[in-house]
Amino acid sequence: MQTYKAPVRDIRFSLETMGYDKIANFSQFEDYDIDTLMSIVEEAGKFCTNEMLPTNSAADQEGVHYNPETMEVTTPKGFKELWAKFREGEFAAMPHPVEYGGHGAPMTLAFIMSELSTATNKSFSMCPGLTQGLVDALIHWGSDEQKKTYLPPLISCEYTGTMCLTEPQCGTDLGLLTTKAEPIEGRDAYSLTGTKIWITFGEHDLTENIVHLVLARLPDAPEGIRGISTFIVPKILENGERNPIYCGGLEHKMGIHASPTCVMNLEGAEGYLVGEPHKGMKVMFTMMNAARLSVGIEGIALSEISYQTALAFAKDRTQMRALDPAKRDPNAKADNILVHPDVRRMLLNVKASTEGMRALSSWVAVNIDVGVNHPDEAVRQEANDIVALFTPIVKSYCTERGFWNVSEAMQVCGGSGYTTDWCIEQYLRDMRIALIYEGTNHIQALDLIGRKLPAKGGRAMMAFNKQITEFIRSNKDDESMAPFVNPVKEASKLLSDITMKTLMAKAAKDPEEGGAVASNYLNLFALTAIGYLLGQQAKVAMQREGKFYTTKLKTIRFYMENILPEVHSLAAIIKAGKANMMAFEVDEF
Ligand SMILES: Cc1cc2nc3c(=O)[nH]c(=O)nc-3n(C[C@H](O)[C@H](O)[C@H](O)COP(=O)(O)OP(=O)(O)OC[C@H]3O[C@@H](n4cnc5c(N)ncnc54)[C@H](O)[C@@H]3O)c2cc1C
Numbered sequence: 001m002q003t004y005k006a007p008v009r010d011i012r013f014s015l016e017t018m019g020y021d022k023i024a025n026f027s028q029f030e031d032y033d034i035d036t037l038m039s040i041v042e043e044a045g046k047f048c049t050n051e052m053l054p055t056n057s058a059a060d061q062e063g064v065h066y067n068p069e070t071m072e073v074t075t076p077k078g079f080k081e082l083w084a085k086f087r088e089g090e091f092a093a094m095p096h097p098v099e100y101g102g103h104g105a106p107m108t109l110a111f112i113m114s115e116l117s118t119a120t121n122k123s124f125s126m127c128p129g130l131t132q133g134l135v136d137a138l139i140h141w142g143s144d145e146q147k148k149t150y151l152p153p154l155i156s157c158e159y160t161g162t163m164c165l166t167e168p169q170c171g172t173d174l175g176l177l178t179t180k181a182e183p184i185e186g187r188d189a190y191s192l193t194g195t196k197i198w199i200t201f202g203e204h205d206l207t208e209n210i211v212h213l214v215l216a217r218l219p220d221a222p223e224g225i226r227g228i229s230t231f232i233v234p235k236i237l238e239n240g241e242r243n244p245i246y247c248g249g250l251e252h253k254m255g256i257h258a259s260p261t262c263v264m265n266l267e268g269a270e271g272y273l274v275g276e277p278h279k280g281m282k283v284m285f286t287m288m289n290a291a292r293l294s295v296g297i298e299g300i301a302l303s304e305i306s307y308q309t310a311l312a313f314a315k316d317r318t319q320m321r322a323l324d325p326a327k328r329d330p331n332a333k334a335d336n337i338l339v340h341p342d343v344r345r346m347l348l349n350v351k352a353s354t355e356g357m358r359a360l361s362s363w364v365a366v367n368i369d370v371g372v373n374h375p376d377e378a379v380r381q382e383a384n385d386i387v388a389l390f391t392p393i394v395k396s397y398c399t400e401r402g403f404w405n406v407s408e409a410m411q412v413c414g415g416s417g418y419t420t421d422w423c424i425e426q427y428l429r430d431m432r433i434a435l436i437y438e439g440t441n442h443i444q445a446l447d448l449i450g451r452k453l454p455a456k457g458g459r460a461m462m463a464f465n466k467q468i469t470e471f472i473r474s475n476k477d478d479e480s481m482a483p484f485v486n487p488v489k490e491a492s493k494l495l496s497d498i499t500m501k502t503l504m505a506k507a508a509k510d511p512e513e514g515g516a517v518a519s520n521y522l523n524l525f526a527l528t529a530i531g532y533l534l535g536q537q538a539k540v541a542m543q544r545e546g547k548f549y550t551t552k553l554k555t556i557r558f559y560m561e562n563i564l565p566e567v568h569s570l571a572a573i574i575k576a577g578k579a580n581m582m583a584f585e586v587d588e589f
Pocket of ligand 1: 163164165166170171172173197198199200201253261433436437438439440441442443515
């Protein structure tokens with residue numbers, strides 16, 4: 001049984017409290033005030049619930065099909081029709097430039113769409129998600145001709161896009177890749193040869209053409225990561241010929257069964273250089289950064305649908321008697337499971353953390369738009385610093401918590417969660433990959449401590465500290481805010497201590513110390529930042545009337561007292577450092 005209603009009310013509140021008004025004031029977004037934006041979100045929510053959700057479970061059971069003779073891939077029943085409707089709705093075109101057929105909406109809208117579509121059909125939504133990443137990369141790095149040729153059909157969903165990085169010998173370590181790109185004499189084109197693996201939607205039947213963004217090495221390339229270039233490799237060339245980039249097979253995997261994960265063989269395929277030779281990682285990072293935020297949002301999306309499912313189950317299920325006799329139903333043999341504190345604990349863990357992560361992703365999304373469009377250079381810089389700092393945090397924390405949340409929601413449903421009836425087992429399987437792809441979560445943590453924190457003399461961390469300090473200072477005399485300020489103050493002090501005493505003092509001198517603590521440090525950072533953002537939401541909720549706001553305050557209080565204290569156990573483990581893990585000889589594992 002599938003249960004989902006787009007969380008439109010909470011999305012609106014998140015945008016209202018995370019600074020959407022700043023974006024709506026920019027002249028380029030004058031058509032996207034919050035009411036207009038929310039009417040688009042409502043329409044998108046209806047489309048996702050009415051069209052995408054009904055195909056989700058059946059497509060998971062059917063999976064994708066590979067024909068070894070034609071090397072073609074067929075998507076599950078209903079996907080082609082769904083793609084046509086998705087295209088007709090122009091959902092993917094919303095945040096892209098008008099000159100290439102987009103609607104010029106803020107990027108924030110794209111991230112909201114990403115939540116709704118992932119919640120209702122994660123496999124399907126990966127195809128427009130990757131296409132969006134390719135569009136971003138081409139807008140930033142493509143030549144005028146490449147933009148003219150590829151952006152309109154990608155934005156209109158006539159074509160789809162992929163990201164071809166991984167090879168059998170290299171996943172995390174892209175410096176090991178060996179796919180070759182040789183110049184084609186007399187033409188501004190290259191011939192690419194090599195094998196890519198695990199390429200999402202590398203081959204399918206939704207569109208005639210697929211545009212691959214491929215990492216490869218030029219003949220004179222230096223070794224390692226500094227010798228990688230990026231190429232556009234279309235499946236069908238402009239003259240209508242089939243380019244020799246073929247799907248050699250599909251992976252069998254734990255989840256996202258309706259998303260083809262392809263081996264792609266490049267057999268002298270024609271490609272066109274994007275950006276400068278050997279500077280391909282810059283291009284890929286544009287694509288990957290947007291993709292990393294979207295992957296983080298997958299955690300929010302599947303937490304939300306799992307929460308709604310678990311709640312529907314809980315409201316219906318009676319087992320055992322309430323611990324408090326006064327709460328027992330005298331006319332029944334058993335009480336509804338919502339009387340049990342532990343069922344409430346689990347549901348609220350999921351609800352409060354999901355709403356907190358939505359605040360975090362909305363804040364980062366708004367900062368993306370501010371960072372691109374604000375007229376003041378200093379404001380743009382601060383917004384871009386925040387986005388850079390929080391991209392690995394959103395990717396890693398929201399996926400890790402998302403997986404845990406789906407598991408917690410499954411627990412609420414007991415055996416009915418583990419069997420297929422309520423679909424949570426599918427959400428759990430579909431969720432798991434998000435901790436691995438787009439750079440594993442630990443790689444995000446290394447990015448945070450190794451690149452993002454020290455970048456430009458720690459400027460991003462200083463910007464974040466400035467904001468959190470201002471929140472604490474401006475609310476210190478407001479007693480009603482104490483339950484929402486004091487826990488944040490404590491967590492932020494802990495974060496500062498750990499940053500100074502462990503990261504700067506120990507990890508900067510000994511990289512193994514950094515590697516040992518990075519993942520826990522990222523989670524500590526995320527919990528603190530979410531506390532700060534929810535604290536701001538509490539301030540607004542207090543000034544408004546109605547059930548939504550009183551419930552919001554209770555939810556935030558749950559976060560402050562029942563989730564945020566996780567920072568203390570994380571801090572204790574971080575303080576233990578590398579010693580215990582590195583004490584083991586290899587043969588002792
Ligand atoms: C379903 C699916 C879809 C995918 N889609 C795509 C796609 O569309 N395009 C694409 O190019 N790729 C795709 N991938 C590949 C994906 O991005 C990689 O799996 C991922 O980057 C991890 O690489 P790996 O699997 O080779 O793991 P490895 O790199 O072998 O890592 C194994 C373990 O070692 C750890 N590790 C590695 N290096 C370090 C280090 N320096 N410090 C500490 N720990 C380390 C990792 O964190 C991990 O836990 C997909 C994979 C799957 C399964």
